[in-house]
Amino acid sequence: MTRLLFVFLFCVCGLLGHAANVYSVMDYGAKGDGKTLDSPAINRAIEAAAANGGGRIELPAGCYLCGSIRLKDNIELHLMAGAKIVAAPASMKAYDASEVFGGPEYQDGGHTYFHNSLIWAEGRHHVAITGQGMIDGVGLTKKDTEKAGQVQGGSIGTGDKAIALKLCRNVTIRDVTIYRGGHFAIIVTGCDIGTIDNVTIDTNRDGIDIDCCKYFTVSNTKVNTPSDDAIVLKSSYALKRPVLCEHITITNCIVTGYKLGTFLDGSYVPEKVNWVCGRIKLGTESNGGYRNITISNCTCMWSSGLAFEEVDQGMMENITVSNISMSHVHHYPIYITTGCRNRGPKESTTVSTARDIYINNVVADDCDSLAGIIVTGMPGTPIRNVSLCNIRIQYRGGGQKVSKPYREQGTNYPEPRWAGPTPAYGLYARHVDGLTLRNVRFELMRPDERPDMILEDVTNHDIQQ
Numbered sequence: 001m002t003r004l005l006f007v008f009l010f011c012v013c014g015l016l017g018h019a020a021n022v023y024s025v026m027d028y029g030a031k032g033d034g035k036t037l038d039s040p041a042i043n044r045a046i047e048a049a050a051a052n053g054g055g056r057i058e059l060p061a062g063c064y065l066c067g068s069i070r071l072k073d074n075i076e077l078h079l080m081a082g083a084k085i086v087a088a089p090a091s092m093k094a095y096d097a098s099e100v101f102g103g104p105e106y107q108d109g110g111h112t113y114f115h116n117s118l119i120w121a122e123g124r125h126h127v128a129i130t131g132q133g134m135i136d137g138v139g140l141t142k143k144d145t146e147k148a149g150q151v152q153g154g155s156i157g158t159g160d161k162a163i164a165l166k167l168c169r170n171v172t173i174r175d176v177t178i179y180r181g182g183h184f185a186i187i188v189t190g191c192d193i194g195t196i197d198n199v200t201i202d203t204n205r206d207g208i209d210i211d212c213c214k215y216f217t218v219s220n221t222k223v224n225t226p227s228d229d230a231i232v233l234k235s236s237y238a239l240k241r242p243v244l245c246e247h248i249t250i251t252n253c254i255v256t257g258y259k260l261g262t263f264l265d266g267s268y269v270p271e272k273v274n275w276v277c278g279r280i281k282l283g284t285e286s287n288g289g290y291r292n293i294t295i296s297n298c299t300c301m302w303s304s305g306l307a308f309e310e311v312d313q314g315m316m317e318n319i320t321v322s323n324i325s326m327s328h329v330h331h332y333p334i335y336i337t338t339g340c341r342n343r344g345p346k347e348s349t350t351v352s353t354a355r356d357i358y359i360n361n362v363v364a365d366d367c368d369s370l371a372g373i374i375v376t377g378m379p380g381t382p383i384r385n386v387s388l389c390n391i392r393i394q395y396r397g398g399g400q401k402v403s404k405p406y407r408e409q410g411t412n413y414p415e416p417r418w419a420g421p422t423p424a425y426g427l428y429a430r431h432v433d434g435l436t437l438r439n440v441r442f443e444l445m446r447p448d449e450r451p452d453m454i455l456e457d458v459t460n461h462d463i464q465q
Contacts, residue, residue, distance in 0.1 A: 021049075021052075021054070021055035021056060022055060022056045022058055023045045023046075023048060023049045023055055023056065023057050023058065024045075024058050024060065025038065025041055025042050025045045025057060025058065025059050025060075025064070026060060027045070028041045028042070028044040028045040028048065029041035029044065030042060030045075030059070030062075030064060031062075032059070032060065032061075032062025032063060032064050032083075033062070033063065034062075034063035034064075034065055034086065035065065036065060037065055037066070037067065037088060037092065037094055038064040038065055038066055039064075039065075039066035039067045039068060039069050039088075039094060042057065042059070042064070042066065042069050042077075043069060043070055045057050046069070046070065046071065046072055046075055046077075047072070049072070049074075049075060050072035050073060050074070050075060053074060054072070054073060054074020054075055054126070055074070055075070055076070056076045056078050057075060057076065057077050057078060058078050058080060059077075059078065059079050059080060059083040059085070059131075059133060060080050060082075060083060061080060061081065061082025061083055062082070062083060062084070063084050063086055064083065064084065064085050064086065065086050065088055066085050066086065066087065066088060066094070066118060067087075067088045067092065067093075067094020067095045067096075067118075067159065068094065068095045068096040068115070068116070068117065068118065068119075068120060068159065069085075069118065069119045069120070070096070070120060070121065071119065071120070071121035071124055071127045071129075071165075072121070072124060072127075073124050073125050073126060073127070074125070074126045074127075075124075075126075075127055075128070076127075076128040076129075076130055076172075077119065077128065077129045077130070078128075078130050078131045079129075079130070079131035079132065079133025079134070079135070079176055080131055080132065080133060081131070081132040081133065082132075082133065083131065083133035083134070084133060084134045084135075084136055085118070085119075085133070085134070085135045085136065086136045086138060086139070087118050087135075087136065087137040087138055087139035087140045087159060087162070087180075087182070088139045088159075089139040090139065090141070090158045090159075092139075094159075095116050095117070095118075095158060095159040096115040096116060096117075096120070097115065097116065098113035098114075098115055098116040099113060099114065099115045099122075101113065103240050104345070106236070106237040106287070106343050106344050106345075107236040107237055107238050107285055107343070108144045109144045109160075110144050110160060110161065110183040110184060110187070111187070111189070111209075111211060111234070111236050111238045111285065112238055114161070114164040114165075114166045114187075114189070116158065116159055116160060116161075117159055117160070117161040117162070117163070117164035118135065118137060118140060118159050118161065118162050118163070118182075119135070119162065119163045119164070120161075120163070120164040120165065120166075121164075121165050121166070121168055122165075122166045122167055122168070123166070123167045123168065124165075124168045124169075125168065125169040125170050126169075126170045127165065127168055127170070127171055127172075128171070128172040128173070128174070129163060129172070129173045129174075129176055130172065130173075130174045130175055130176065131175055131176055132175055132176075133176060133177070134176070134177040134178070134179060135162050135163070135176060135177070135178045135179070135181070136179045136180060137159075137162045137178070137179065137180040137181045137182045137185070137203075138179075138180050139159065140159045140160055140161065140162065140180065140181065140182030140183075141158055141159070141160050141182060141183070142160070142182050142183050142204045142205040142227075143160070143183070144160070144183060159182065160182045160183040160184075161181070161182050161183055161184045161185075161187055162178050162181035162182055162184070162185045162186065162203075163178070163181075163184075163185065163186045163187070164184065164187050164188075164189075165187070165188045165189070165191055166188075166189045166190055166191070167189070167190045167191065167239075168188070168191045168192075168194075169191065169192045169193055170192075170193050170194070171188060171191050171193070171194035171195070172194070172195050172197075173186060173194075173195070173196045173197075173199055174195065174196075174197045174198055174199065175197075175198050175199065176199055176200075177199070177200040177201075177202075177264070178199070178200070178201045178202075178203060179201075179202050179203070179261070179264060180202075180203060180204050180260070181201065181203040181204070181205070181206075181207070182203075182204075182205065183205050183206065184205065184206045184207075184208075184209050185201045185203040185205075185206065185207050185208065185223075186199075186201070186207070186208045186209070187206075187208075187209040187211065188209070188210055188211065188213055188216070189211040189212055189213070189236075189238050189239070190211070190212045190213065190238070190239050190243065191213045191216070192213065192214055192215055193214075193215045193216075194210075194213065194215070194216040194217070195216070195217050195219075196208060196216070196217070196218045196219070196221060197217070197218075197219045197220055197221065198219075198220045198221065199221045199222075200221070200222045200263075200264070201221070201222070201223045201224065201225070202224040202260065202261060202262075202263040202264045203223075203224070203225055203260070204226075204227055204260050205225070205227055205228045206225065206228045206229050206230075206232060207223035207224075207225045207228075207229065207230045207231060207232075208221070208223060208230070208231045208232065209229075209232045209234055210232070210233050210234070210245060210248060211233075211234040211235065211236050211238060211245065211285070212234070212235055212236065212238065212239055212243035212244070212245055212288060213245055213248070214244070214245070214246045214247045214248070215247045215248075216247075216248050216249075217248075217249045217250075217251070218231060218248075218249070218250045218251070218253060219249070219250075219251050219252050219253070220251075220252045220253070221252075221253045221254075222253070222254040222255075222256075222263070223253065223254070223255050223256070223278075224255075224256045224257070224258050224260075224262075224263035224264075224278075225255075225256075225257065225277070225278050225303075226257045226258060226259055226260055226271035226274065226277055226278070227260075227271075227274055227277070228274075228276060229276060229278070229279055229281050230255040230256075230278045230279055230280060230281075230303065231250055231253060231255065231280045231281070232280075232281045232282075232283075233245045233248055233281070233282045233283075233290055233293065234282075234283065234284075234285040234286070235285060235286050235287055235288035235289050235290060235312075235314055236285035236287060237285075237287045237343070237344050237345075242287040242288035242289075242313070242314060242344070243287075243288040244288040244289055244290065244291050244314070244315075245282075245288065245289070245290050245291075245293075246290065246291040246292050246293075247291075247292045248290075248292070248293050248294070249293075249294045249295075249296075250280065250293075250294070250295045250296070250298065251294070251295070251296045251297050251298070252296075252297045252298070253280075253297075253298045253299075254298070254299045254300075254301070255278045255279065255280060255298065255299070255300045255301070255303050256268075256278060256300070256301045256302055256303060257270070257271055257277035257278035257301070257302040257303040257304075257330070258270060258271060258301075258302060259271040270302045270328070271302070273330050275415070275417055276304055276330075276331075276415070277302070277303050277304055277330050278300060278301075278302065278303020278304055278330075279300070279303050279304035279305060279306065279307055280295060280298065280300070280306055280307075281306075281307040281308075281309070282307070282308045282309060282310070282316065282319070283307065283308070283309030283310065283311065283414065284309050284311055284312070284341070284413070284414055285312060285343070286309065286310045286311055286312040286313075286314045286316070286352070287312045287313060287314050287343070287344045288314045289310055289314025289315040289316050289317075289352075290308075290310070290314070290315075290316045290317075290319065291315070291316075291317050291318055292318045293318070293319045293320070294320050294321075295319075295320070295321045295322075295324070296320075296321070296322045296323050296324075297322075297323045297324075298323075298324050298325075299324075299325045299326075300324070300325070300326040300327070300329070301326075301327050301328060302327075302328045302330075303326075303328075303329070303330060304329065304330045304331050304332065305326055305329050305330075305331075305332050305333040305334055305335065305364070305367075306321065306324065306333070306334050306335065306359075307332075307335045307414075308335065308336045308337070308354070308357065309335070309337050309338075309339075309414045310337070310338045310339075310352045310353070310354050311337070311338065311339035311340065311341040311342075311343075311352055311409070311414050312341055312342055312343050312344055312352065313340075313342055313344060313348055313350040313351065313352050314350075314352060315352070315353045315354070315355075316338070316352075316353070316354040316355075316357070317353075317354065317355045317356050317357075318356050319356070319357045319358070320357075320358045320359075320360075321357075321358070321359040321360065321362070322359075322360045322361050323360075323361045324361070324362045324363075324364075325362075325363055325364075326362070326363070326364035326365070326367075327364070327365050327366060328365075328366045329364050329365075329366065329367040329368060330368055331368050331370050331371060331416055331417050332367075332368065332370065332371040332372070332373070332374060332416050333362070333364045333367050333372075333373060333393050334359065334362070334373045334374070334388075335371070335373075335374045335414075335416060336354070336357060336374065336375045336376070336383065336386065337374065337375075337376045337377075337383075337409050337414050338352045338353065338354050338376075338377050338378055338381065338383060338409065339352060339378065339409035339410060339411070339412065339414055340352060340378065340409075340410060340411055341411050341412070341413065341414070342411070351378070351381050352378070352381070353381060353384075354377065354383045354384070355383065355384035355385050356384070356385045357383070357385070357386045357387070358386075358387045358389075359386075359387065359388050359389070359391070360387075360388075360389045360390055360391075361389075361390045361391075362390070362391045362392075362393075363391075363392050363393075364392070364393045364394065365394040366394065366396065366445070367393055367394060367395045367396065368395075368396065369395055369396045369397055369398050369399045369421075369425065369448065370399075370416065370417065370421055370422075371416045371419075371421065371422045371428075372393070372395070372422050372424055372425050372426045372427050372428055372442070372452075373388070373391075373393070373426065373427040373428070374416060374422060374428055374429075375427075375428075375429040375430075375432055375435065376406075376408075376409055376428070376429070376430045376431060376432075377430070377431035377432055377433075378408075378409065378410075378431055379408070379431060379457070381431070382431045382432050382433040382457070382459070383431065383432050383433070384432075384433045384434050385433075385434040386429075386432060386434065386435050386436070387435075387436040387438075388427075388435075388436070388437050388438070388440050389436070389437075389438040389439060389440070390438065390439045390440075391439070391440045391441070392441045392442075392443070393426065393441070393442050393443070394442075394443040394444075394445065395425055395426070395442060395443065395444055395445065395448070396444075396445050396446065397425065397444035397445050397446040397447055397448040398446050398447070398448060399421055399425050399448045399449060399450050400421075400449050400450075401449040401450055402420075402421055402422070402423040402450060406419065406420075406422060406423055406428065406430070407419040407420065421450075422450075422454075423450060423451075423454050424450050424451050424452060424453050424454040425442070425444070425448045425450045425451075425452060426442035426451075426452035426453050427440070427442075427452070427453045427454075428453075428454050429454075429455050429456070429458050430455075430456040430457055430458065431456075431457045431458075432455075432457070432458045432459075432461075433458075433459050433460055434459075434460045434461075435455070435458050435460070435461040435462070435463075436461070436462045436463075437461075437462070437463040437464065437465070438464055439464075439465065440465065441465070
């Protein structure tokens with residue numbers, strides 16, 4: 001009898017202890033009616049949980065009109081099935097003022113300021129956003145509106161990011177859906193140890209930006225971005241120093257470029273080709289560079305291809321890519337480049353470098369005739385050790401012979417569309433030391449006047465078809 005009583009009391013205490021760590025926003029004044037501004041109530045729930053060491057903040061089914069939501073240590077913001085956070089319009093002035101940066105801004109405002117976001121945290125640990133609910137950023141702007149001097153004192157009224165995390169540790173974003181995420185649906189900067197898993201994004205600008213971070217995994221995630229990049233690694237000067245983005249894995253993801261909203265509603269309408277549409281990318285912000293990056297088992301539809309760009313005096317090394325399927329590719333299938341845009345302190349004399357890039361098992365069909373695979377370094381500073389194996393690319397063809405030299409990257413923005421057609425329809429490589437090709441095959445849907453491959457200033461190449 002004594003033993004049964006002990007077990008009963010133990011179970012009851014355990015249940016009460018668990019319940020004590022769960023905070024319903026309804027208990028703090030949230031209405032969930034889509035009309036009442038609920039972010040103050042949600043922030044009260046977060047403050048109460050933080051005062052007790054943390055906990056889960058639950059949003060039951062409902063529509064929660066919100067301005068800025070501020071995450072704290074050990075807080076999980078959980079959107080239950082049927083719950084929707086809706087970004088308030090700028091007219092409600094419900095967003096926090098952007099922080100003062102206090103230094104030269106070598107990157108745009110979206111990478112510089114974080115507090116003017118729908119959900120944000122800075123310098124926190126063990127923060128999570130989870131659940132089967134949705135974040136709708138209808139009230140956010142996708143424009144880069146923040147400037148130094150506009151941000152001091154009081155709310156400016158405009159939010160431009162759905163989720164923004166800076167200098168956080170142990171980050172989890174799982175299962176949620178983000179629609180119309182503003183400038184960035186998710187941006188994490190200077191964060192260590194993070195997981196973005198089973199997230200669905202259908203947004204009007206960038207999907208996921210991982211900037212100056214390490215030990216991050218993006219997995220099982222679907223990103224539809226008809227107007228900008230889908231999954232992007234960056235290494236900006238937002239931390240006021242060059243910081244590597246390193247030890248990152250992107251796996252089992254789907255990237256698309258359908259018209260906004262048609263991924264979520266299932267109609268899948270291809271969008272008119274923008275200057276960029278979808279893609280998995282490294283860059284362009286690359287002050288610190290990238291190291292130890294693995295991209296695998298991803299599918300890209302109606303999007304640009306893979307872009308690896310190091311143009312801001314950092315390094316790009318130990319990049320491995322495998323098992324990629326692409327269909328209806330805009331502008332190019334694979335693009336690897338270094339340059340000297342050098343967006344950073346002018347006193348630095350460091351030269352951008354890239355080495356040890358291995359791409360294996362890629363199939364792509366219906367690729368734009370603008371550009372083939374591009375691998376271009378700089379005169380005197382070649383890209384070193386690039387391996388392309390087991391690759392089959394089908395191009396639309398129809399290209400005309402290119403008579404003028406292909407543009408050196410130099411200080412230009414690294415975008416093939418603005419460089420014009422490549423001299424070869426299949427592969428164009430220049431300023432490369434160590435190029436290995438194994439079982440790389442090109443097909444044409446119609447004739448093309450250009451050769452399939454051109455190598456210029458390429459040393460130590462090993463080509464076996």
